[in-house]
Amino acid sequence: MASSPSFSVVSFSSVNTEPSVSRLSSRQNLVSLNPRQQRLGINHRRNRNTRLISASVSSPAQEISSSASQRRPDELAASIFSKVIQTDRGVTLTREQHLQVAELAGELSKYCVDAPVKCPLIFGDWDVVYCSNPTSPGGGFRSGLGRLVFKTNEMIQVVEAPDTVRNKVSFSALGFLDGEVSLKGKLIVLDEKWIKVVFEPPELKIGSLGFQFGGESEVQLEITYIDEKLRLGMGSRGSLFVFQRRSQ
Missing domain, CATH: 1.20.5 (Single alpha-helices involved in coiled-coils or other helix-helix interfaces)
Structure with a gap:
């Protein structure tokens, strides 16, 4: 599969106690021992x-x-947001903090609707606020070296009915040159929880210059939770994604 600076999408988605010891009912029973x-x-x-x-x-x-x-779903969602917001989409978190996010996401996934790929809440504009693997969203632009040159400003995903996905990563290069990478893809439902998105070659814009590069790419994702404000997904390679619905 071709590599490109794309990012994944989410589809519409006991204590065992022993029996009580019987008390001796009379002095006669006690003496008999x-x-x-x-x-x-x-x-x-x-x-x-x-x-x-x-x-x-x-x-x-x-x-x-x-x-x-x-904890209720809304409490778990709030805890996830509190741990990932203002962390450069998870880059600044420690390993222990990543594990805490994963644990919360696992608990929240228990409340996921049946057949999330059919949930209409998928449609809309979303911010990518966290990924357990920094390079999964944005590709090389989000690698250690890439982050030294390119500062990510926004990472947005738009899902349009019936099956269009648009990803955009906007950045500033060297602190003064604005640019963005955008992709357009087609969403394909694989089953009740898994989807695939096939992306056209990405388009890069830096200043007034714009051109396409690379080839097609695709991603697969399991939808693990979705509601009005939050989407969770697990990539085919194990990366956890957290999406937050953008304010209208």
């Missing part, structure tokens, strides 16, 4: 209590995961 049996009974109760105490202790990671799973 010999000393050795009484000691064994005490040890048994001590071991049981120890097991119950151990079962009630959970690790910090389990507590965090449990807490996230109890």
